Amino acid sequence: MLSTGKLRPTLGLVRRPWCASAAGIHSSGRRLHNPDEVDLFDFRYTTPFVKNLFVGKFIREQVFPFPRLNQQDYDQLQQMVDPVERFFKDDVDSAQIDTDAKIPAETLQGLKDLGLFGMQVPLEYGGLGLSNTEYARLGEITAIDGAIAVTLAAHQAIGLKGIMIAGNAEQKAKYLPKLATGEHVAAFALTEPSSGSDAASIQTRATLSDSGKHFLLNGGKIWISNGGIADVFTVFAKTEVVDSKSGEVKDKVTAFIVERSFGGITSGKPEDKLGIRGSNTCTVHFEDTPVPIENVLGEVGGGFKVAMNILNGGRFSMGSSGAGIVKKLIEQTAEHATTRTQFDRKLMEFPIIQEKFAEMALRAYAMESMAYLTAGIMDRWPGGSPDCSVEAAMVKVYSSESVWSSVSEALQVLGGLGYMKEYPYERYLRDARILMIFEGTNEILRMYIALVGMKFAGDILKEKLKELKRGNIGVILQTVRQRWGSGFGMGPSHGFVSEDRFIGDGFKAHPSLTAGAKLLEENVNNLGTMTETLLARHDKGIVEEQLVLKRVADITINMYAMTAVVSRASKAVVMGLPNYDHEVLMANTFCQKTYNENMQMFHDLGGENTDAAVQKIGKDILKTGNYIAAHPLDRTHDFDNIDVVPPQR
Amino acid sequence: MWPIFDYGRFVSIISSSDVYGVVWMRSLAQLHKMANLRVLVGVKRVIDYAVKIRVKPDNSGVVTDGVKHSMNPFCEIAMEEAVRLKEKKLAKEIIAVSCGPAQAQETIRTALAMGADRGIHVEVTGKEYENMTPLHVSKIMAKLAQDQEANLVILGKQSIDGDNNQTGQMTAALLDWPQATFASEVTKENDHLKVVREIDGGLETVKVTLPAVITADLRLNEPRYATLPNIMKAKKKKIAKHKAADFGVDLTPTLEVVGVEDPPVRQAGQKVESTEELVAKLKDSGVV
Secondary structure (H helix, E strand, C coil): CCCCCCCCCCCCCCCCCCCCCCCEECCCCCEECCCCCCCCCHHHHCCCHHHHHCCCCCCHHHHCCCCCCCHHHHHHHHHHHHHHHHHHHHCCCHHHHHHHCCCCHHHHHHHHHHCHHHCCCCHHHCCCCCCHHHHHHHHHHHCCCHHHHHHHHHHHHHHCHHHHHHCCHHHHHHHHHHHHHCCCCEEEECCECCECCCHHHCCCEEEECCCCCEEEEEEEEEEEECCCCCCEEEEEEEEEEECCCCCCEEEEEEEEEEEHHHCCEEECCCCCCCCCCCCCEEEEEEEEEEEEHHHEECCCCCHHHHHHHHHHHHCCHHHHHHHHHHHHHHHHHHHHHHHCEECCEEHHHCHHHHHHHHHHHHHHHHHHHHHHHHHHHHHHCCCCCCCCHHHHHHHHHHHHHHHHHHHHHHHHHHCHHHHCCCCCHHHHHHHHHHHHCCCCCHHHHHHHHHHHHHHHHHHHHHHHHHHHHHCCHHHHHHHHHHHHHHHCCCCCCCCCCCCCCCCCCCCCCCHHHHHHHHHHHHHHHHHHHHHHHHHHHHHHHHHHCHHHHHHHHHHHHHHHHHHHHHHHHHHHHHHCCCCHHHHHHHHHHHHHHHHHHHHHHHHHHHCCCCHHHHHHHHHHHHHHCCCCCCCCCCCCCCCCCCCCCCCCC | CCCCCCHHHHHHHHCCCHHHHHHHHHHHHHHHHHCCEEEEEECCEEECCCCCCCECCCCCCECCCCCCEEECHHHHHHHHHHHHHHHCCCEEEEEEEEEECCCHHHHHHHHHHHCCCEEEEEECCHHHHHCCCHHHHHHHHHHHHHHCCCCEEEEECCCCCCCCCCHHHHHHHHHCCCEEEEEEEEEEECCEEEEEEEECCEEEEEEEECCEEEEECHHHCCCCCCCHHHHHHHCCCCEEEEEHHHHCCCCCCCCCCCCCCCCCCCCCCCCCCCHHHHHHHHHHCCCC
16 A cells, blocks of 8 residues: 555554454465564554655554564474475585586476475465465575576566466466476566566567457567476567557557467577576577467556566565575685684684674675565565565665675685685675676666655655645644754654663664664654755656665665664564574674765765766766776877986986 | 275176186285284484584583484484385374474474374473483383384384484383394385394394384485475374373383583594504503
């Protein structure tokens, strides 16, 4: 539900239950978790968390306490983790998969037998019906081999997701059972040579046949994961749609379920990639492929939304997968750092090395906190279908870049050894590079995060402006107080910083995290005022100010990370988990570091920055097509024959 | 379609010759008799084999709190053998048993996920559990085998924490059943089992009549993974809870653990130049 833009929430004196119970089974067959039975008034649940940050609102009930599973679900999850971990330890030879650029048939069959091909498919269709949280947990293990992780994700996170979320009962009953067992493999076919980030510009066409019984599909897709081994494709093509109101004929994207057995489908040879070499990636061509009209996914013309919903739903698991990789690397690299001796000391005694490990650990901590917080918000939302696309995008951007830098640092600790193929670091580095590119490039996602947030803020602020013009005293006072307070760095309190020893209503951070929580609160207030300032400055033109938007996105990503980290550390203290004092230290340190970064970016946004100059340099270079500056040794011709020679002694 | 409730009679109706019918009926009857094993499998929850063991500071035992536990590897092999017998239609029911604290239920659940039909949890906690010995366990197993009318008991040859290698043998003795220990191959022949045993001198093949007790050795089979769908299905299978007293077994300790120590730290060796020096060093250290 989008915000209605109301400032004063209607005090719901009646607690309207959104659904019978906050925990249980969602209509999609996915399990929900809410052991705390977070029972809240309606207005708290109008919009998931992050968008509200843009108006300086921190809805603490959505992120405190940190989501958790009930004991039964947790025990079952632990049971499931064991066999998967053993399989990946004993039966998966990542080095061989990378060299051969192929996953062996027995390994693939083993994954299917374990049930990993239908993790989120509902139980009644033969899948495991796992919730987002449980799926993220298993993703931590499958990520150990990048090629396998991508094959599984391409099959279920995007390949068959469309059928799950947009398919009708017949389509689900027909396709999901075989897809869940892995008898059929799925793929997601959207990208074309001329349409990568710009998904609405695809050119594959589906024309209705004369009989009206099926569509004829023509076109070509590139870089389709599982393209060569898939039996069922979710294909996006342009169809002619007649606008019911204006009678205009327009081209709109429609999603189709296409079986390879329909005919006319050819797959190219597998692409030779830098990383995830075991994953099959190839071009897929459709030539007059007949697709029955029953196989239209959703509505004719509604394909773009289906594509966005599919992609938005799966992104958050990159946080847990990334954390799984980084945690494993920390263990392997620490073994080296504790045994290697140079200058008569072990590597671990040098502060520079200690900093590297701290950096890796902090990033892993933030990544997994964000991932499980997002999964938890989705799984315990009353009603079950919140729009967490912005949160998921934040998790993806942060995790992809953190994994890349962490793997690089781990390799650096090993020095020359890390560079050798005998060690797995170079393979992890190559596999990690794709994270920043696929599932929405980080550049596009930053724009998405910033613009969605700005739009949300803009809608609300328009309302606020109207109230101000009307002379609503309450709103005026509130605005003045906000501005005045944030000028001194104080701003309104959001109620999540615990002032005393008791946690009280549970929607607060534990007192030991006051340091970090206060910094977060300050940033929330800063963002609220900054958004207003930027909208006032640029208005609609903000869409073109990408460098401004990039900073806004980075700030909010950092803030979401801080929130997740504070919430999780609070939970650790309150529950008395082992090593909670280490977690508290990590959380407070992380908040301090990220706060410093944020303040730098706020400074750049508020005042002087180098954006205009940077853009000019970039434009000039791109106009000429190469590096412009003269060579360092270049000189002009010397007419007077005076060489610069030092004076003779 | 002919109803197939009495296969034997169905065949005898369609066969032309009476003799044919009789032969068919007899072999079908034997087939029916073959799927008659009710197997009791003991599974123990132990510290995971990959974990580095640490001795408690007071030397009273090893650290178990917060340490990863899993099913004893030999119990996994025993469980796998039982499941294979069921797949070959030689066993009709598998019951997984574990004696231990509440967490032992996780181990039984894993056994159910591997293919057991139901579980029995004999709850033993705290000091009683720490002092439990194979004698206690085998008394419980023996009583269970009789109560459940099992005709085959399969156990791991030993547990990796106790390393006693006694439970199987004691259970067989209490039941007065034949035993085939350190089994590396089990085949059913008519009404007895042919078991290949791994002994110090090589391999020994024995025949045991049923009912019998078998203990599994390493090379008996390669245990399967408990697949995730099976783990979810196992939730529906039942685990019955009992106490040792239900079987008339007294858990008074018969052994007292006096101390647990780390193995001595390996000392560096010394190089010697000649035999005389070696003898001198040995004399100095008091060895000779």
